[in-house]
Amino acid sequence: MPEFPVITRRNALKAAVTFGVLASTIGCSPEEKPKELTVAGGESGGFYLEFATLLADLLQRERITDKARALTTGGSLENIQRVLSGDATFAVALADAAAQPAASSHSEGRLMALGKVYQNYVHCIVREDSPIRTFADLAGKTAGVGEVGSGTTLTAGRIVAAAGLAPQSATPGRALKQVNLGLNQAIAALADGSIDVMIQSGGVPTAPIAAAAQDLRVRLLDLSELIPATRAQSGFFYDRVLIPANSYANAPAVWTVGVANLLLCRSDLADHVVRQTVELMVGNAQDLVPKSSAGVQFLSPETLINTAGVPLHPAAEAAYRTLHG
Numbered sequence: 001m002p003e004f005p006v007i008t009r010r011n012a013l014k015a016a017v018t019f020g021v022l023a024s025t026i027g028c029s030p031e032e033k034p035k036e037l038t039v040a041g042g043e044s045g046g047f048y049l050e051f052a053t054l055l056a057d058l059l060q061r062e063r064i065t066d067k068a069r070a071l072t073t074g075g076s077l078e079n080i081q082r083v084l085s086g087d088a089t090f091a092v093a094l095a096d097a098a099a100q101p102a103a104s105s106h107s108e109g110r111l112m113a114l115g116k117v118y119q120n121y122v123h124c125i126v127r128e129d130s131p132i133r134t135f136a137d138l139a140g141k142t143a144g145v146g147e148v149g150s151g152t153t154l155t156a157g158r159i160v161a162a163a164g165l166a167p168q169s170a171t172p173g174r175a176l177k178q179v180n181l182g183l184n185q186a187i188a189a190l191a192d193g194s195i196d197v198m199i200q201s202g203g204v205p206t207a208p209i210a211a212a213a214q215d216l217r218v219r220l221l222d223l224s225e226l227i228p229a230t231r232a233q234s235g236f237f238y239d240r241v242l243i244p245a246n247s248y249a250n251a252p253a254v255w256t257v258g259v260a261n262l263l264l265c266r267s268d269l270a271d272h273v274v275r276q277t278v279e280l281m282v283g284n285a286q287d288l289v290p291k292s293s294a295g296v297q298f299l300s301p302e303t304l305i306n307t308a309g310v311p312l313h314p315a316a317e318a319a320y321r322t323l324h325g
Helices: 009-025 047-061 076-085 095-103 151-162 183-192 207-213 224-234 271-283 314-324
Strands: 036-040 067-071 090-094 111-127 142-144 177-179 197-202 218-220 238-243 254-266
Touching (some): 036 076, 047 067, 047 090, 047 111, 047 271, 076 090, 076 095, 076 111, 076 151, 076 254, 090 095, 090 111, 090 151, 095 254, 111 183, 111 238, 111 314, 142 183, 151 177, 151 197, 151 224, 151 254, 183 197, 183 207, 224 238, 224 254, 254 271, 271 314
Parallel strands (some): 036 067, 036 090, 142 177, 142 197
Antiparallel strands (some): 111 218, 111 254, 238 254
């Protein structure tokens, strides 16, 4: 796992001076402190909301704003709409979900990234006693594919299509039935047998899944063989990543699909707010990693700028350039 950057008091003061000079060079308006900032997160118990809460707490504690709040939402797709409509300042969202409005003419130049905040892992989970061993075995079965408004629904749908199990392309009787269930609903449905598999995107471990795995023995399916087809059909957002062994009780390690998770804002967000938020993400990285997932998550200047083609906000880009020298 990459090391967090070491931020000394001298370096922090030097960075603060540098950011002050940067403000005058990019022509921002006077740096008025916003009264409130909001971070659109995700559903209760999920990594999105956990990260959003940590970021909101940090923005308020470090006096970037008088008040900051994390918003409970359905996930990436809802978060993006909240930012575009002005109902939220920041959004946590998957890169594949963000790429669509970022590239569309309707919102061209409006949706931008402050950075990649962590790697997202697609969990494809069955009960340990299930006869299902591969994704192909899901033909004709039922899957919980995330809450309405979540990025999981988008990513899961693309993986299902790449596997040839989408309703529009599968042979009769082989389509995977996709049911919209939130994280906690899907866990309950897997436990009572009303679904055969749950597909969920999140950090590792995702706390509610880890807790449920203590009693409900589970296995994770290897999705890595579907990455080439998913990328060919839907874009180069998908990487091969490893969920370590014992992340969920005694479940063995498994390769799966990884998607960058981004922190987004509108292009008209004040430059100094963007710049100060980037400074917090770099200088206070250790405060922004949920404790339940600290073993596999990271934030650093090197990884923050890898936004999977979603454009960086100009003030964020300038800030990273200054930090890198």
